[in-house]
Amino acid sequence: MAQIHLRPDWHIAERDATSQSAYHSRRRFIRKLGLGGIAATTLGVGGGLATGGITTGDPGRSTGDPDGPLDTIPENAPRTGLPATRNADYVVPERPQTSRLAASSYNNYYEFISQGDLKTVWPLTGDYNPFPHTIEVRGLVEEKTTFDVDDLIRQIGIEERICRFRCVEAWSMTIPWIGFPLAGLIAACKPLSKATHVRFYSVDRPKEMPGIRNARWFDFPYYEALRMDEATNELAFVATGMYGEPLPKQNGSPLRLVLPWKYGYKGAKAISRIEFVDEQPPTFWQDLFPKEYGFLSNVNPNLPHPRWTQAQERHFLDEDRIERIPTQLFNGYAGLVGHLYPDEPTEFRRGVVR
Ligand SMILES: Nc1nc2c(c(=O)[nH]1)N[C@H]1C(S)=C(S)[C@@H](COP(=O)(O)O)O[C@H]1N2
Numbered sequence: 001m002a003q004i005h006l007r008p009d010w011h012i013a014e015r016d017a018t019s020q021s022a023y024h025s026r027r028r029f030i031r032k033l034g035l036g037g038i039a040a041t042t043l044g045v046g047g048g049l050a051t052g053g054i055t056t057g058d059p060g061r062s063t064g065d066p067d068g069p070l071d072t073i074p075e076n077a078p079r080t081g082l083p084a085t086r087n088a089d090y091v092v093p094e095r096p097q098t099s100r101l102a103a104s105s106y107n108n109y110y111e112f113i114s115q116g117d118l119k120t121v122w123p124l125t126g127d128y129n130p131f132p133h134t135i136e137v138r139g140l141v142e143e144k145t146t147f148d149v150d151d152l153i154r155q156i157g158i159e160e161r162i163c164r165f166r167c168v169e170a171w172s173m174t175i176p177w178i179g180f181p182l183a184g185l186i187a188a189c190k191p192l193s194k195a196t197h198v199r200f201y202s203v204d205r206p207k208e209m210p211g212i213r214n215a216r217w218f219d220f221p222y223y224e225a226l227r228m229d230e231a232t233n234e235l236a237f238v239a240t241g242m243y244g245e246p247l248p249k250q251n252g253s254p255l256r257l258v259l260p261w262k263y264g265y266k267g268a269k270a271i272s273r274i275e276f277v278d279e280q281p282p283t284f285w286q287d288l289f290p291k292e293y294g295f296l297s298n299v300n301p302n303l304p305h306p307r308w309t310q311a312q313e314r315h316f317l318d319e320d321r322i323e324r325i326p327t328q329l330f331n332g333y334a335g336l337v338g339h340l341y342p343d344e345p346t347e348f349r350r351g352v353v354r
């Protein structure tokens with residue numbers, strides 16, 4: 001979320017910002033010394049964040065420290081249904097897929113990092129053990145339930161969908177997700193007809209998530225919500241994997257929301273609780289900065305963010321190649337979701353937050 005390039009003092013105090021180059025040179029320094037994981041654990045990354053890894057056997061390594069961005073797929077993640085069949089209804093014909101490495105090395109995930117270089121999440125996921133995982137279903141439902149991820153995958157079945165992904169910070173990616181329609185999960189929850197909205201809460205484990213331990217401005221768990229008609233739209237998706245594999249931890253293992261017509265922050269990662277309610281619920285970013293973020297948060301090039309344009313985006317081809325492209329209304333999905341929003345501005349309007 002934080003557009004730290006534009007304004008490092010926005011919700012990160014200047015003194016807390018450790019620049020990306022400082023971080024990388026520290027990693028290089030550690031590698032040069034040959035200390036590997038233990039040095040990273042002792043020194044911490046991002047200016048004194050202790051990763052808290054446990055050392056066993058080889059004294060030079062912390063058990064959980066990943067070797068790279070693709071080394072964070074949990075070994076015990078369910079592989080049921082893989083390789084998944086591609087659903088030809090969801091493709092992005094006008095542009096190539098973003099490289100897998102870029103999608104898993106440039107991330108937003110404040111439970112892991114909420115100070116300093118916000119994008120390099122993967123090195124901080126070593127202590128996080130996503131599995132076993134259950135999802136609690138509460139609120140306006142026929143009966144309280146708890147779901148197991150593997151059971152959901154078996155029950156609903158998984159598919160691959162290539163989708164546009166647009167962060168509110170004006171960067172974007174094109175990602176082959178794997179998972180199931182959110183509508184399938186909602187149906188399995190058996191909500192009562194009086195439910196108007198559904199809330200999603202992310203995993204909240206300070207011991208495994210250094211960004212929670214070090215958070216100063218945020219109150220975890222991360223929480224998001226949708227209207228029922230949005231949640232049951234065919235485009236709303238629950239990802240359990242990407243690029244043919246289960247989700248890496250930094251991308252939201254064990255499962256996360258993918259809402260391709262909305263800004264990325266609506267897509268809560270690592271969901272552990274779902275709750276049905278009968279009024280519009282508060283959401284994480286709207287609570288923090290109500291002048292900048294609304295509830296709907298549909299991708300809309302006509303509505304600039306108060307501090308930057310939303311008419312264009314920086315699309316990642318890979319880590320080094322980024323192209324500037326125009327942003328489309330509803331991120332190019334007006335045909336699927338446009339009817340849900342009769343009031344969505346279709347002409348340039350300043351100062352509108354929705
Ligand atoms: N729980 C949780 N979910 C989250 C976030 C977060 O900080 N915590 N960041 C959001 C934001 S701002 C974006 S852009 C996407 C980023 O997903 P990616 O890292 O897989 O690209 O995750 C969203 N989901």
Ligand SMILES: [Mo]
Pocket residue numbers: 001108167168169263264265
């Ligand atoms: Mo974002």
